[in-house]
Amino acid sequence: MKYFNHKIIGIAMMCATVMACTDKYDCNLQVEKPEEVANSEYLASFDLLKSYITRDASSPFKFTANLSSTDFLKKDIAYSTILSNFDGIDIGGSITPVNSLKEDGSFDFGGMQLVADAVKGTDITLYGGTLCSNQGQRTAYYNELIQPIIIPFVPEKGKTVICDFENDELGKAYGMTGGSQAVVENDPDGKSGKALHVGTDDNKAAYSHPKFNVKLPEGRKLGDYVNLTIDMRIVNEDGIYGAGMRVFINGKEFNVGMNAKTFGCNPNTWNRGAVISLNSATAPGFILPDEMKGLTEFELAVGSASGGAQYFLDNIVMNYELPGTGVTKIDFEKDELGTSYPMTNGNSSVVENDPEGSGKVLHVGTAATPCNRSYPKFTVKLQNGRTLGDYIGLSLDMYLIDGKGGWGDGMRVVINGQEFNCGQGPFNFGCEANKWGRDKIYITFLKEGEATGGGKIAIPNSMKDLTEIELAVGSGSGEWHAYIDNINLHWKADDTIIEKTPEEKKNIFTEEMNKWIGGIVNAGGESVKVWNIVGEPLDKTMDANTFNWGEYLGEVEYARTAVKQARDTAKIDLNLFVSNTFNQSDEMGQKADELIALVKSWEADDVTRIDGYNILLHAVYSKDATSQKANEEMISELFDKLAQTGKLIRVSDLSMMVEDTEGKFIQTSKLTADERSAAANYIAFIMKEYRKTIASDKQYGISISSMTETSTGNKICPWTSGYNRNGMYEGIVEGLK
Structure with missing residues (x-):
């Protein structure tokens, strides 16, 4: 591509002719037009963009641009620019489940209906948005649908x-x-x-x-x-x-x-x-x-x-x-003095009188031989009608003799031989040396899978139905010496929780998926023949609007369900694409392999059919020559892998930015003419590589991310904010030829 900067190429010359008999002279000075004016006139010499497209009558290729449905319906300069330069518009980003949600939980499809009606009788092709995606969902609403039924505990x-x-x-x-x-x-x-x-x-x-x-x-x-x-x-x-x-x-x-x-x-x-x-x-x-x-x-x-x-x-x-609450207590008051309890790892525990006179207590270890990670054991019959799953914690009083075992590596609870570390020693709970720590130690019981430590242990699901247990408790220390008393297992009668079954959840979300797919496809009617059936399946983003359909409908089945719902709803034949963003920083070849493998898994039932791939391509021109060469190679590899699928291939949301040699993006208002020219050349390369690599009957089109650029942004576009052409316009022309 030849890009003219229109620098001044003439040199003004003044010739003074000195004549002996006169002081009169003639001057003829010609000044070239300013560079900005010359560039504008040069760009104005180009025809409308779509006039440069080479295609035969059977070609599916369409050149389009992103435009919101509301901007299109205004029918102002953006609308006229679309009609003059493009074959159609992409409105997918402007109509999503999140921004179409009404207060009553239903969807408002009015925006799609209006724009679908507006393109009737025109040559504008309308590309609908995404029918199914894990992103951009009304997740909070969906989660409410599967909340368990909670029947509050009512005491008898x-x-x-x-x-x-x-x-x-x-x-x-x-x-x-x-x-x-x-x-x-x-x-x-x-x-x-x-x-x-x-x-x-x-x-x-x-x-x-x-x-x-x-x-x-x-x-x-x-x-x-x-x-x-x-x-x-x-x-x-x-x-x-x-x-x-x-x-x-x-x-x-x-x-x-x-x-x-x-x-x-x-x-x-x-x-x-x-x-x-x-x-x-x-x-x-x-x-x-x-x-x-x-x-x-x-x-x-x-x-x-x-x-x-x-x-x-x-x-x-x-x-x-x-x-609704209660305790199962071990307090030694009914034991005879001298009664001995077994230990998990040797040493002794004997019932004695409390040296401070509170009654009988259990003396664990001796001054000569403190306990080395050994804990007294008790056979405990739980509250009648209760199981271990009803118990919410264990408390005990502890008197640390000379502070022995106050730190250690955490209080231990042993149930039927399985040891649990709560992550806090007696000192952490507030106990002191040579003083009773009454109501200090409380170890919370959590459910399996919840985070432990900090005074908490998780009771495995396999133990929750136990009605009798062998319990041991003590300080996980190599020299624990103490009195203990009032070992209380605390229980609470929980509310009755009725969880929805996996099948119930699947039915709920199949219906919710159909509300969106069926509604939006109906609203698009015969004006919209192309949809992204699954959008961003490789995106691992987790935010407030992320909802994993595969978790409830099946990792493969969710896509098959979406395809079936779309085709069953439509009154016309649809072209359904799988859509995913490819950034210049991605390993594009590897990402293409993942996407292709995913589609193959969906189609493995020999019923589901995905018509093509829609690649949202965010390109970056690098001023570092090595990086830029790698960028171009990745583009070529991407199109080569896509071409081998034999499916329709579409490039959408095509954008271009420039980064300096340090990898930082350059704001459009700070780009030099040479940098703009390089970016225009790169977008021309991408478009030509697509037209060269993808079979002509599989070239479904190219759509640019934005028609106009902003002075504070990084995205280079074919028009300025005032709809004046810039150098990117010529790059697109070259790419379309």
């Missing part, structure tokens, strides 16, 4: 009626904790049937309370119950104040923190359903001791602690609620 609730006296004979007496009497009588109001009359006018109940023998239903224990409710009717004001309401369990007295008056009673009036909490110190209530929580049979007494009480009781009920 119920009640156990202790006494309502309806089945008792009138006059039946109940025992009292002291003197006076408790006798079944009719409700003094004559409304609720029978009730228990405690005390009499003449024999008041003096700090004496009626007793009831309680046997809980099968499967229930006292710790399951959250409160006790009673109906109470004070006779006159007998015992309405006094020392307050009391509850006795097996003779142990509990003060609920209120007298009958503040409990809600008034003279000679029923206080129905008054509540006494069994697990709160807030009045009216008390904390049930741990040692009583396992009771299934016990003696219950309840009433007003007064020197002169008289009242009626009815409907004594205990309400249970199975907890």
